[in-house]
Amino acid sequence: MNENHILLVDDDQELTELLSDYLEAEGVKVSVENSAKAALVRLQSDESFDLAVFDIMMPEMSGLELLQQLRPRLQLPVIMLTGRGGDIDRILGLEMGADDYLAKPCNPRELLARIRAVLRRAQQRPEPDAVQLLTCWGVALDPSTREVSFGSHSIDLTSAEFNVLYQFMQHPGEILSKSKLTETVLHRSLTAYDRAIDVHVSRVRQKLAPFIGEKELIKTIRGEGYLFVRDNQ
Template structure:
């Protein structure tokens, strides 16, 4: 699964990225508008989509909204440097990560590899790898989650982060560790990725019997998945 979908209206930039990715062993398809990009991403042919926020017509945010309505394909957003509003909105809508433009092809490729490495890391696990914490059940081989027997739809990155917390349930996990293990990269200064993804997970997972969220922020230590 190394087929990459590049969605960006900047033809010259897309050509440069595509050439570098292909040299690194990826197959690349390029689309230059949000409508066609969303349709292609929903087709099931690609391992990951790289989606630019700023496009005329259907922009990247709307395209992401359409993709997430029907697919959990990993999505890496390309955002303007310093544009925190689009970046956070993209993460809240289900983007897995972002790269700020301008960026180098090498940086983009490294981020793609990190996402795919985490997404595909559990493919060799056996069925005995089930993880349970209270009402939470995780099936790493299938990348499937249930809460009290009810399926929970997670993005690739949300699954990765929850798996890290579930394997260490009952103890705080630092944001640095979550970024390294869940995103596949060191935590950058002022990076709010982890916070946004964990906020989304809180909304998707059920409460504990006493009404608290099962995901707790531990002051100056990180996040903790509570054992019942």
Template sequence: MLGRMNKNRILLADDDVELAQLLRDFLVREGFEVVLAHDAEAAVAAVRGDKPFDALVLDVMLPGRSGLDVLRELRRDSTLPVLMLTALGEDIDRILGLELGADDYIPKPCNPRELAARLRAVLRRAHGENGGEAMTDLQCENVTLRAASRSVAVDGEPVTLTATEFDLLALLMREAGRVVTKERISQTVLGRPLGPYDRSIDVHVSNLRRKLGNAADGQSHITTIHRSGYLFRKLDEH
């Protein structure tokens, strides 16, 4: 939990040395333990090191391999929460980062206070603190969600989800058969208001659809309700 005695240990990977140091100093004052990396290889080596991190703040633009390359490599075997730093207006980087498994993003130049707030939201999800909504075991069709272990299985086979994907699925399954608005998803799962032109939720849902596969009728478990939100289907209602 966020109130534990040990500080949350954060890896901040950004090649702008001065900016990284400024952000580290602020985050340290906010109660985080922060380690810096200034290129892709150093970031990967740090994550693969003996002492684990609670989250990674990862700049898209790194020398050598990009931050997206780093994220792609990490997601082969790691669910470490990742917050991407993207250039202002670079929507394609944000979408690609989310598709590769980033939990959230923040545009640069970023406000250090917003960065700290986004980090805390990502960590709450990773630690199973879901905004006060009850978390229980759930079963919908062939999808099983276990609250205590924060694990998901489809037809009995485990499915690897990020913390954000897990909480999004839990919310949709709790409300199975009912529409969940994008505004509620953003507040409950991402911990922030839904912004204009924000496609984060759409990409997370797309990732979930791919990982869960189709229901028994050959269609996706999750239906898009135009201009409203999403619905986890109950086949016995169709």
């Protein structure tokens, strides 16, 4: 397996030095930028990265703004480092197309685990036997191209959102628990106060809403999880 190359963007120079030491020792190639502007320039010219880690709280340009400028053109997976307890930052990060978030300060082991989970997910190629077009309620999902469309309209989903919808469409009429969804979609286990999967599900709902209208396709089952309503046709 060739070495993964990640870009670390944080204004705390000492922290980025320590972190790159830590990650390099774990076999990850790390490049560092200490400002969002520099990172923006670098990401636009250099496409060799497998993943980027953005700190949200940076002077001049925040990690959120950086992500906003990059998406949706750049498909690079992104992990956001948020201030802990800053739920609004966290949710905004996910809504803008971050793939996961981690509250800072954090144990570097946790960051490494998240990086590996996101990389695994991004590099995952659909198994050949699963390559079949799924269609439910007029929504067509193609696992081979990772494209979702409704009639002639294509629906733009982030990779996590695509995985959520893929899970739902593979298991219509089944209650999927939050912990199972987190494992299959985010490739990590659910932790306490973890709302990442809820945000991804609600984003999928929002993106489908203009096409399917008032119908509630994804139901919340209180205390259990989510259910994708079976299409009986």
